Amino acid sequence: MKSLLSAAAAGAIALLAATGTAHADPEDWTAPSTYTASPEHFGLELRLGIYTLEGLGADFGSPQYFGGDVGPMLSFELHYFPWRIPYIGLVGAGGGLGWSQWDTPSPGSVPTGGEGENSDRNVFEIITMRPFLLLRFDTFARELNFPIVLTPKIGLDVVYWLTGAGSTTEATGWSIGPRFAGKVSLELDFLEPRAARQLDEEWGINHSEIFFELYYSMAGDLIQDQLPVSGWGWAAGLGFTF
Amino acid sequence: MMRARRLLGLARMKRLLTGTLFCLAALAPSLASAQLTATLQDFTGRSDIPTFEQLGMAEFAVTAEECMNESLDIRFTGIDTSKGSLIFFQGSNCQTNTPARGSSESTCIPLGLNEPTDMQARRDVLIPLSSLLDCTTMDASQYTVFALAIDNENDMVTADQVFSFPLRWDFSGPAAVSNLSITAGEDGATLTWDGSTAMLREYQVFVDPNGCMDGMVVGELAGDSPSDTFIVSRPSNTAARATAPFPSSVPIGGQAAVGIRAVDEAGNPGELTARCVTRIEVTTWWEMYCGGPDASEACSSSGCSVQPGPADGPFRLATLAALGLGLFLTLRRRNR
Numbered sequence: 001m002k003s004l005l006s007a008a009a010a011g012a013i014a015l016l017a018a019t020g021t022a023h024a025d026p027e028d029w030t031a032p033s034t035y036t037a038s039p040e041h042f043g044l045e046l047r048l049g050i051y052t053l054e055g056l057g058a059d060f061g062s063p064q065y066f067g068g069d070v071g072p073m074l075s076f077e078l079h080y081f082p083w084r085i086p087y088i089g090l091v092g093a094g095g096g097l098g099w100s101q102w103d104t105p106s107p108g109s110v111p112t113g114g115e116g117e118n119s120d121r122n123v124f125e126i127i128t129m130r131p132f133l134l135l136r137f138d139t140f141a142r143e144l145n146f147p148i149v150l151t152p153k154i155g156l157d158v159v160y161w162l163t164g165a166g167s168t169t170e171a172t173g174w175s176i177g178p179r180f181a182g183k184v185s186l187e188l189d190f191l192e193p194r195a196a197r198q199l200d201e202e203w204g205i206n207h208s209e210i211f212f213e214l215y216y217s218m219a220g221d222l223i224q225d226q227l228p229v230s231g232w233g234w235a236a237g238l239g240f241t242f
Numbered sequence: 243m244m245r246a247r248r249l250l251g252l253a254r255m256k257r258l259l260t261g262t263l264f265c266l267a268a269l270a271p272s273l274a275s276a277q278l279t280a281t282l283q284d285f286t287g288r289s290d291i292p293t294f295e296q297l298g299m300a301e302f303a304v305t306a307e308e309c310m311n312e313s314l315d316i317r318f319t320g321i322d323t324s325k326g327s328l329i330f331f332q333g334s335n336c337q338t339n340t341p342a343r344g345s346s347e348s349t350c351i352p353l354g355l356n357e358p359t360d361m362q363a364r365r366d367v368l369i370p371l372s373s374l375l376d377c378t379t380m381d382a383s384q385y386t387v388f389a390l391a392i393d394n395e396n397d398m399v400t401a402d403q404v405f406s407f408p409l410r411w412d413f414s415g416p417a418a419v420s421n422l423s424i425t426a427g428e429d430g431a432t433l434t435w436d437g438s439t440a441m442l443r444e445y446q447v448f449v450d451p452n453g454c455m456d457g458m459v460v461g462e463l464a465g466d467s468p469s470d471t472f473i474v475s476r477p478s479n480t481a482a483r484a485t486a487p488f489p490s491s492v493p494i495g496g497q498a499a500v501g502i503r504a505v506d507e508a509g510n511p512g513e514l515t516a517r518c519v520t521r522i523e524v525t526t527w528w529e530m531y532c533g534g535p536d537a538s539e540a541c542s543s544s545g546c547s548v549q550p551g552p553a554d555g556p557f558r559l560a561t562l563a564a565l566g567l568g569l570f571l572t573l574r575r576r577n578r
Contacts, residue, residue, distance in 0.1 A: 057536045065527045104527075122526045163528045166427065170528045173540055220540070227540035 043079030049235030055228030066102035175220030276320035284315035303508035309377035326394030336388035415512035430487035442479035453499025
C-alpha cells in the first residue's frame with residue numbers, strides 16, 4: 001500500500017513538471033526589434049562631368065585652343081537638410097567644390113620641322129565654389145515606392161579662373177553669378193533592400209543613389225568687369241543621404 | 243705528513259693551471275689576428291667624393307687627364323702588426339703564390355708600390371691611377387688588385403692578410419639621353435628626357451643658331467665634340483627638364499640646333515643628341531581673347547600681364563575641400 005502511494009505521488013509530481021514545461025508563459029514574450037530609419041539630414045555627392053564654357057566665345061572651344069579637351073569637371077557636394085515637408089521632401093542648403101582644366105599643346109600656331117617638336121602648353125583652369133538651396137523631392141520613392149528622386153537647386157557660382165602658358169600664369173580672377181541645376185536620382189535601395197537597411201543600421205546611410213544633373217552657370221555674365229565663364233554642364237555620379 | 247704533501251701538490255697544481263690560463267689570455271689577441279680589409283677614402287681631384295665606398299662595387303668613370311694626375315686614397319685596416327709592409331699586385335691568384343717583391347708569376351704583375359706599415363694596424367695608402375692603369379691605352383677591361391701584408395724577413399703572407407678587389411675603369415661617356423622631347427616656344431625650347439640612374443656629374447644643353455640647314459643639324463652640333471661656347475645651361479645630374487633660350491639672331495619661324503648630352507662623374511661627355519627646332523610665335527588663348535572684339539573688361543582688370551608662378555589648382559582645391567569637410571563635420575556633430 002505504502003509503495004503504491006509513493007508511486008502515485010511520484011507520478012503526480014512528474015505530471016505537474018511535464019505540464020509546467022509544455023505551457024508557454026504569455027509574460028515571457030519579447031517583441032522582435034522593428035526597423036526605424038535613422039534621421040536623414042545630410043547628403044553627399046561625388047561627381048564627374050563636363051562643363052562647356054560658352055561665355056568665352058567660339059575660339060575657346062576651337063581646335064586651335066581648347067577644343068580637343070573635355071575637361072573634365074571633378075567635384076563634390078555636401079547637403080544639409082534641416083526640414084522635411086511631409087509628402088514633398090527634404091529642404092536644405094548645400095555647398096560644392098569643383099575643378100576643371102583645359103589645355104592645348106599648340107596655342108595659336110602649328111609648329112613645323114624637327115622630330116618630336118611641339119610647343120608650350122596653354123592652360124585654362126577653373127575652381128568653382130557654390131552655395132545653394134535645394135529641395136529633395138522624394139515623394140515617389142517614399143510614398144509610391146518608385147525609386148526616383150528629383151532635386152532642383154538654385155545658388156551662386158563663385159569661380160576662380162586662371163590661364164597661362166608653360167609654367168607662367170597670364171591672368172587670374174574671380175567670376176560670380178547665379179547657377180541653376182536639376183538632378184534626377186535613382187535610389188539603389190530596391191536592388192538589395194536588406195543591405196540598404198543594414199547600411200542604415202550600421203552606418204546611418206539612409207539611401208545611396210546614382211544621379212545625373214544638368215546645370216547652367218551665369219558666372220561673370222552679370223558683373224561687367226568679370227570674365228564670363230558661364231556655360232552649360234552636366235555631372236553624373238554617386239550620392240548618399242545620411 | 244702525507245696530508246701535508248697532498249696539500250702542497252694541490253697548491254702547485256692550482257698555481258700551474260692559473261699560470262696557463264694567464265698565458266692563454268695574453269696570447270689570445272695575437273693568435274686571433276684580424277682580417278685585412280680596405281675602403282676607399284678619397285679620389286683626389288674630385289670635389290664629390292666617392293659614391294663608391296665599397297671598393298670593387300662600381301665601375302669607376304675616369305678621364306685620361308685624371309689617369310695621369312690623380313690617385314685613390316685607400317684605407318687598409320686589420321693589418322697584422324707583426325707584418326712589415328703592404329705590397330700590391332694586379333692579376334689573378336696573387337694570394338696563393340706567396341708573391342715576393344719580384345714575383346715571377348706571369349699572371350701577377352707587381353704595381354711597384356711598397357708601403358711600410360710601421361707596426362700599425364691601419365694604414366692610408368695613396369695609389370696613383372697611373373700605377374693601376376695604362377693611361378696611354380686607356381684599357382677599360384676589368385682586373386683585380388691584390389694588397390698583401392707581408393713579413394719583411396721572409397716575405398711570408400697569411401690568408402687573412404690578403405685583400406683583393408676588382409676594378410673596372412670607364413673612359414667612355416654615358417649613353418645618349420633617352421626619350422628626349424623638345425618643346426619649341428617663342429622665347430626658347432623646353433627639353434624633357436628620362437632621368438638617368440647612372441652616376442652623372444651634369445647635363446649640358448647646347449644651342450647653335452646657325453646649326454640647321456634644311457631641317458638638318460649641321461656644324462659643331464652635328465659632331466660629337468661641340469665647343470663649350472654653345473653650352474647654354476648645365477642642368478644638375480638629377481634633372482629631367484631644361485630650357486634652352488633662343489638667341490635673338492633666330493627669327494620667328496627660323497630654326498636653331500638644340501642639343502643635350504650627359505656628362506659622367508669623371509667629366510667624360512656622353513653622346514650628343516641634337517635636333518633642329520623652329521622658333522614659333524605663340525599666341526596664347528588669353529592674348530587672342532583679349533585682343534579680339536569680344537574681350538571682356540576682365541582683360542584690363544586682370545592686366546593681361548604675365549604673372550610668374552605655377553598653376554597649383556589641385557592644391558587649392560584640396561585646401562578648400564579640407565575646409566568644406568571640416569565645416570561639414572562641425573555641422574553634423576551639432577546636429578547630433
